[in-house]
Amino acid sequence: MKSVLALLFLLNSASAFSTSQQRRVERVKLQKINRELIVSPSVAKANFLHLQQDIDAVVSAGAPWLHLSVQDGYFVPKVSFGSPVVSALRKQYPDTILDCKLGTINPERRVQEFVKAGADIISVHPEATLQLPAVINDIAASGCSPGVVLNPATPVSLIEPILEDVDVVVVMLVNPGHGGKKYLKQAIDKIQAIQRFASDNDIPLPHISVDGGVSASNSAALIDAGANVLVAGGSVFKSDDKEAVISDLLHGGSETVTISSGRNDFA
Template sequence: MILSPSMLSSDFANMQAELEALEAAGLKWVHLDVMDGNFVPNITFGPPIIKAMRKRSNLFFDCHLMIEDPGRYIQDFADAGADLICVHAEACTHLERVCAQIADAGCKPAVSLNPHTPVESIKYLLPQLHMVLLMSVNPGFGGQKFIPFTMDKLRDLKAMIRDAGCDTLIQIDGGVTPENTAELVSAGADVLVSGSAFFGHPPYDERLKTFEAAAAQAK
């Protein structure tokens, strides 16, 4: 289980200190939620902020683009220091082309699916995807409750990946807590995004251990 804390729930006034604290606590990934106020009803940050963060951190930058027509900005996010770029299937007219753009820019390609979007929609893209992100809340704001039917989607996606003979990772974002971590990992989740359930419970090294202990209970 890889834990990727969402900076959306961090202290924006002290982002350098937050990044340093995550590394010191033993985290390897960090989740960067980019919102444009169009695809989702919120605005966060873009390439300039990520570029500034990159200068202060060696963490794996897991960039989740919740923006319209993300293909216009792939190179900008790659240049800013993204390691993985995740785009929404619902925001791309030509999704395969955008995934190829991400790979060509030197980043790992990933696709996110909103709660209502069936996993079958990305079946034929699996061989070229490093990861699929299943949204377990409607995107746009932190602190929402986990949508229960995500568990069924997760099991279906895991079976689809297995049948395709791929090693694509599955990420879950939204309402992830230590209380549901074991069930998520048991069902096939590889990467868990946690915002308020992580940053709201310092110290970070102890919170990471809590998530890891929960994951160890997976069947």
């Protein structure tokens, strides 16, 4: 009898998790359709000795997404964190969108690990896999929103065949794991090219996320170009007034923006 009850409990728990994840992913898709402006603070820039305190602060300040840049030390030269951090955040922040960017070789080997950890968005680098369409399909079939990442040297043409299948395109302003120079003009050109391709081919426009050195000094140009998700790390986490910083980022391109509810080497 106890084993039957335990099994029922596990099934109910799995069902509840699936339903809550489905609601979050549906919210991601609705935000995409509505072109909501979103700040997604990069967890890699938080103080890991006080991680919950830092995350509590940015969530309370109005950040509806959290960006998790996973780096394996191979595809990206740095090592950041893995699925245990994602799992811990999922349990603590059940309503927050967890936006995971896998800077890993062969991301197809990692997808299910991060699905089980509670990721809502899983983005991969096209250079990291020989089976990009299959990886995107696997992410979508697992109930998550699929995304793809464009490094500064990666052309938009490389992702055109799968653009209609992704919910997010991450445009990097810096080279992941290296930091340094910000390729702002190239990022703006890519944002505009993504919009043109979507319009010319009559496909839904994905979230266009920008990552790497995003701050109030350049958010205006990025928003005006068409970006709607701003991944910001140090500018948010190092501020004593996180709500003001988030507002400054979102109002960089317009004075009538509606805020969505709710070191660059780790970009």
